[in-house]
Amino acid sequence: MKLYLDTAELSEVESGVRWGILDGVTTNPTLVMRAGKDHEEQIKKICGIVGNVSAECVTESRDDLIAEGRRLAAWHKNVIVKVPLTPDGLGAGRVLAGEGVRINVTLCFSVNQALLAAAIGAWCVSPFVGRLDDINEDGVGLVRDIVKAYRETGVKTKVLSASIRTPMHVTQSAHAGADIATMPFKVLESMFKHPLTDKGLAAFAEDYKKGRAALAAKKEPAASR
Ligand code: E4P
8 A cells, every 4th residue: 555645744754754754645625724835836746755745636617627637737747636525526637638638526525426436537536534434433444445346347446545644544444455645744753753762762772882892891801902
């Protein structure tokens, strides 16, 4: 499962790339607004750091979405255009996909919606795990069901587990067969953490020092002769 960051913050993307584990970034209007940056400038900067950068359309009609999608795709070859799971969004997505633009169908909350995304040849579909959990539905269960339906019907569209809130969502998305999981920076950071890693590291550092001190003590009498 590829790991993406759900962010519009450059410093977070840079950290993920430095750690060698990041394959892409998803953004949305809320994340761009929180970063307080110009949409186009920020997407171009992120595309300069990492591949597979989802940029979201904000228009509504099919024709407007086609024009907007073309504009976003022209910003950089790494851009994946996000269209909403609406009739207009999918209609536009089909045209854009036909032109070779990679499409991420966003705001997916059911298997049937995911089947519609597959029908337009979307590059990926984004089921929103956390938002379903928020309303007492099974977000990861939806990811599992979409993966199953896609495998059973030979669909190539990738399943991108989105709206991830916890490290457990990441683990569960992997078990559910998601191709990609996109997560906030704090969740990505938390994936590194385990108390036994910290404890083991401290013990090795301590033993290394002890070993060197013991060797130095053995050599001392010879050096003083
Ligand atoms: C990613 O493409 C989505 O826009 C994002 O994961 C939504 O997350 P949220 O539900 O935390 O806003």
